[in-house]
Amino acid sequence: MRARHSAIIQNYRRDDPDDGPAVPGVQDARRTVFRFSVLIKEQLMLESSAQQLGDIDITPTEREETVQTAGGGFLDRYFGISKTGSTEKREIVAGVTTFLAMVYSVFVVPGMLGKAGFDTSAVFVAVCLTTAFGSLLMGVWARLPIAIGCAISLTAFTAFGLVLGKGLTPAIALGAVFLMGVVFTAISVTGVRSWILRNLPTGVAHGTGIGIGLFLLLIASNDVGLIIKNPAPGMPVSLGHITAFPVLMSVAGLAAIFGLERRRVPGGILLVVVGLSAIGLIFDPSVRFHGVFALPALSAPGHASLIGAMDIKGALSMAVLPSVLALVMTAVFDATGTIRAVAGQAGQIDKNGRIVNGGRALTADSLSSIFSACFGGAPAAAYIESSVGVAAGAKTGLAASVVGVLFLVVMFLSPLAALVPSYATAPALMYVGLLMLGNVSKLHFEDTVDTMSGLVCAVYIVLSANIVTGIMLGFSTLVIGRIVAGEWRKLNVGTVAIAVVLAVFYLGGWAI
Structure with missing residues (x-):
C-alpha cells in the first residue's frame, strides 16, 4: 500500500505547488489543497481497482493479457506490445x-x-x-x-x-x-x-x-x-x-x-x-518450370476435392x-x-x-x-x-x-x-x-x-x-x-x- 501511495504522489509531483514561486500565505494554501487532492485521487484509484478485481475472474492458469485503454495504436493496445x-x-x-x-x-x-x-x-x-x-x-x-x-x-x-x-x-x-x-x-x-x-x-x-x-x-x-x-x-x-x-x-x-x-x-532451410x-x-x-502464380484450388483435374473428404x-x-x-x-x-x-x-x-x-x-x-x-x-x-x-x-x-x-x-x-x-x-x-x-x-x-x-x-x-x-x-x-x-x-x-x-x-x- 505504501508503494502505491509513493507511486501516486510521484505521478503528481510535477504539479507540486512547492515547485512554484514562494508567496507567503498563498503557498501554504496551495500546498494544503494539493495534498488534499492527492488523497482524493488515491482513494478513487483504490476504489476503482477494487471494483475491477471484483468484476473480473483472473486465474493464474489462464491469465488474460490486459488490453490497454490509453496510448498507442490499436495493435499496441490489443496485443499489449x-x-x-x-x-x-x-x-x-x-x-x-x-x-x-x-x-x-x-x-x-x-x-x-x-x-x-x-x-x-x-x-x-x-x-x-x-x-x-x-x-x-x-x-x-x-x-x-x-x-x-x-x-x-x-x-x-x-x-x-x-x-x-x-x-x-x-x-x-x-x-x-x-x-x-x-x-x-x-x-x-x-x-x-x-x-x-x-x-x-x-x-x-x-x-x-x-x-x-x-x-x-x-x-x-x-x-x-x-x-x-x-x-x-x-x-x-x-x-x-x-x-x-x-x-x-x-x-x-x-x-x-x-x-x-x-x-x-534467417530462412536458412528455405535458402x-x-x-x-x-x-x-x-x-x-x-x-521443369510451371509458372509462379495460380489461383488457389483444393482439387485438380482428375482428382476429387479434399474439402470434407x-x-x-x-x-x-x-x-x-x-x-x-x-x-x-x-x-x-x-x-x-x-x-x-x-x-x-x-x-x-x-x-x-x-x-x-x-x-x-x-x-x-x-x-x-x-x-x-x-x-x-x-x-x-x-x-x-x-x-x-x-x-x-x-x-x-x-x-x-x-x-x-x-x-x-x-x-x-x-x-x-x-x-x-x-x-x-x-x-x-x-x-x-x-x-x-x-x-x-x-x-x-x-x-x-x-x-x-x-x-x-x-x-x-x-x-x-x-x-x-x-x-x-x-x-x-x-x-x-x-x-x-x-x-x-x-x-x-x-x-x-x-x-x-x-x-x-x-x-x-x-x-x-
Missing part, C-alpha cells in the same frame, strides 16, 4: 523472420503426402490455409508469438505410417487426423492434458520423439537413394548409389543447412531448398484407433513442450510457472488439426521455428499474426511446389529428424527402466517402420520392467491401461 517492452516494427520483423524459418513446410509436406496419393497442388493450398488459420488463431486469440503449421513429423506418420504403411486410403487417414484433433481439443479444454502429462511415462513420450526423428531420417535417405532396400540376402537395407546426383545434392544441402543455422541466417531447386532446374531434366467412420475402426491414440499422445507432448519452450523464451510464463493463456494456446493447436483435416492437410502443431522469431524480438501475438497473413499470400504461389525436387526437400527432413534426436537429453538415465523403455520405443519405431508398434513395445517393456524391478508402485492406472490395450490389440491380430 508496449507493456512487453516491444514495438510494432520489431514484432512485424520478427514475424517475417519466423515465416522465413518455416515456409519450407509448403514444399516438404506436399512432397510427403504426394507420395501417399494426395494431390500436391491441393495439399500446398491446404498447408497454407492451415498455417494461416492456426497462426492467426494463436496470435489473435491466445496472443502468443507462436506460429502453427502442418507438423513434419506427424505428416510423415500420416503418409508413410497410415497410408503407405497400413494401406489406408487418404480419406481414412484424414479421418484419423480429424479424430486426433477432436480428442486433443477435448483434452485441452477439460484439463485432462494436465493429468496425462503427470501420469504418462516421460521415457516413452521422449522416446516417441526420438523414434519419429529416426523415421524421418530413414524416409528422406530412402527417398533420394542414399539408403535403399538390400537386393541381396543379409541386412534389410544397404547403401545406395553414393555418387548419384540426388544423393550428392542431399548431403551437400544438409551440410549447408548446418552452416547456415550455425550462422543464424537451401530454393538453391537446390535452382540447381536442379539447370542440370536435372526432370525439374475425411472418412471418419473408417477411422473409427479397431485397426485405426491405436494410430489415433499415437497421434494424440505425440501431439500432447510435442505441443506442450514446444509451446512452453517458446513462451518461456518470450517471457510469457507467469509467476506460478504456467504458460500465459496456455489453455488457449493448446486449444488453438488442436483446432488447427481439425481445420487441416477438413481441408485435406496433415496434422498441425506449434512450430519450434517460432523461437527464431522470438530471438528476433517477438513477444506478442502480432508476430504470429504476421506469419498467418504471409502464408495467405504464399497460397497463390502453388506452381512453385512442382518445381521442388525430392533432393531439395530431403535435407530439410533430415535436419528436422536430427533435431528430434535431441530428446535423448531429456531422458532420466538414473531411472533405468523408464529410459530403456523409451529407447525401445524409439528404436522399434524405425526398425518396424511403424510408430504404434514402437509405442506398444515401449509401454509393455516399461510395465514388465517396473514389476520385475519391484517398482510397481511407480506405475499408474493410465500407463497400465494403455499397455494392456495395445498389447491386446497386437496379440489379437488387429494390427495391420
Whole structure:
C-alpha cells in the first residue's frame, strides 16, 4: 500500500505547488489543497481497482493479457506490445523472420503426402490455409508469438505410417487426423492434458520423439537413394548409389543447412531448398518450370476435392484407433513442450510457472488439426521455428499474426511446389529428424527402466517402420520392467491401461 501511495504522489509531483514561486500565505494554501487532492485521487484509484478485481475472474492458469485503454495504436493496445517492452516494427520483423524459418513446410509436406496419393497442388493450398488459420488463431486469440503449421513429423506418420504403411486410403487417414484433433481439443479444454502429462511415462513420450526423428531420417535417405532396400540376402537395407546426383545434392544441402543455422541466417532451410531447386532446374531434366502464380484450388483435374473428404467412420475402426491414440499422445507432448519452450523464451510464463493463456494456446493447436483435416492437410502443431522469431524480438501475438497473413499470400504461389525436387526437400527432413534426436537429453538415465523403455520405443519405431508398434513395445517393456524391478508402485492406472490395450490389440491380430 505504501508503494502505491509513493507511486501516486510521484505521478503528481510535477504539479507540486512547492515547485512554484514562494508567496507567503498563498503557498501554504496551495500546498494544503494539493495534498488534499492527492488523497482524493488515491482513494478513487483504490476504489476503482477494487471494483475491477471484483468484476473480473483472473486465474493464474489462464491469465488474460490486459488490453490497454490509453496510448498507442490499436495493435499496441490489443496485443499489449508496449507493456512487453516491444514495438510494432520489431514484432512485424520478427514475424517475417519466423515465416522465413518455416515456409519450407509448403514444399516438404506436399512432397510427403504426394507420395501417399494426395494431390500436391491441393495439399500446398491446404498447408497454407492451415498455417494461416492456426497462426492467426494463436496470435489473435491466445496472443502468443507462436506460429502453427502442418507438423513434419506427424505428416510423415500420416503418409508413410497410415497410408503407405497400413494401406489406408487418404480419406481414412484424414479421418484419423480429424479424430486426433477432436480428442486433443477435448483434452485441452477439460484439463485432462494436465493429468496425462503427470501420469504418462516421460521415457516413452521422449522416446516417441526420438523414434519419429529416426523415421524421418530413414524416409528422406530412402527417398533420394542414399539408403535403399538390400537386393541381396543379409541386412534389410544397404547403401545406395553414393555418387548419384540426388544423393550428392542431399548431403551437400544438409551440410549447408548446418552452416547456415550455425550462422543464424534467417530462412536458412528455405535458402537451401530454393538453391537446390535452382540447381536442379539447370542440370536435372526432370525439374521443369510451371509458372509462379495460380489461383488457389483444393482439387485438380482428375482428382476429387479434399474439402470434407475425411472418412471418419473408417477411422473409427479397431485397426485405426491405436494410430489415433499415437497421434494424440505425440501431439500432447510435442505441443506442450514446444509451446512452453517458446513462451518461456518470450517471457510469457507467469509467476506460478504456467504458460500465459496456455489453455488457449493448446486449444488453438488442436483446432488447427481439425481445420487441416477438413481441408485435406496433415496434422498441425506449434512450430519450434517460432523461437527464431522470438530471438528476433517477438513477444506478442502480432508476430504470429504476421506469419498467418504471409502464408495467405504464399497460397497463390502453388506452381512453385512442382518445381521442388525430392533432393531439395530431403535435407530439410533430415535436419528436422536430427533435431528430434535431441530428446535423448531429456531422458532420466538414473531411472533405468523408464529410459530403456523409451529407447525401445524409439528404436522399434524405425526398425518396424511403424510408430504404434514402437509405442506398444515401449509401454509393455516399461510395465514388465517396473514389476520385475519391484517398482510397481511407480506405475499408474493410465500407463497400465494403455499397455494392456495395445498389447491386446497386437496379440489379437488387429494390427495391420
